[in-house]
Amino acid sequence: xxxxxxxxxxxxxxxxxxxxxxxxxxxxxxxxxxxxxxxxxxxxxxxxxxxxxxxxxxxxxxxxxxxxxxxxxxxxxxxxxxxxxxxxxxxxxxxxxxxxxxxxxxxxxxxxxxx
Amino acid sequence: xxxxxxxxxxxxxxxxxxxxxxxxxxxxxxxxxxxxxxxxxxxxxxxxxxxxxxxxxxxxxxxxxxxxxxxxxxxxxxxxxxxxxxxxxxxxxxxxxxxxxxxxxxxxxxxxxxx
Numbered sequence: 615x616x617x618x619x620x621x622x623x624x625x626x627x628x629x630x631x632x633x634x635x636x637x638x639x640x641x642x643x644x645x646x647x648x649x650x651x652x653x654x655x656x657x658x659x660x661x662x663x664x665x666x667x668x669x670x671x672x673x674x675x676x677x678x679x680x681x682x683x684x685x686x687x688x689x690x691x692x693x694x695x696x697x698x699x700x701x702x703x704x705x706x707x708x709x710x711x712x713x714x715x716x717x718x719x720x721x722x723x724x725x726x727x728x729x
Numbered sequence: 730x731x732x733x734x735x736x737x738x739x740x741x742x743x744x745x746x747x748x749x750x751x752x753x754x755x756x757x758x759x760x761x762x763x764x765x766x767x768x769x770x771x772x773x774x775x776x777x778x779x780x781x782x783x784x785x786x787x788x789x790x791x792x793x794x795x796x797x798x799x800x801x802x803x804x805x806x807x808x809x810x811x812x813x814x815x816x817x818x819x820x821x822x823x824x825x826x827x828x829x830x831x832x833x834x835x836x837x838x839x840x841x842x843x844x
Contacts, residue, residue: 618771
């Protein structure tokens, strides 16, 4: 069965510092995609970054990077130079080849950035 | 403007009421989804529509009734709900149903309270 696990319910980080949010996944399908979303208090889910299972390099998008360790089945999100506006819930999600496209989400991590 | 618009943003309804949630996307996507987000729980996929046809119903109680009249609109009709149905209901759309690299675009959600 496919599963996404985020073990950090809440995280604190000082403004301007880097923070890593953990995500592990489980699937037996060799084809899958991993996503990170940000959910501010307004409720909207905002797409941040994507990593495909066959991608050779770690994905990066501005201050976001994905530390993809395939053998460990982990896809941690790294946010560099944290800003106050980064305070939000962060969700890791996976889409697998045999699941008809549906996204499976982890429990989320609540990030608080301190000034 | 996210491209996926949900109305209303907030809804309070009694257990005997009938109401509908509306979702509209202007992205030309061909798949639409309803998710339920309860406190302290991962997002739960409720329904999936591809090309206006329902392709998945994740054992959702019959008091939730989806409708997809065209590829741009998705409704969730609600009747005789229970207090435990109180949650944030998120609509999403995607292009390339089944394609691993295609993420979802989410609306801002409808925060539903059943009293």
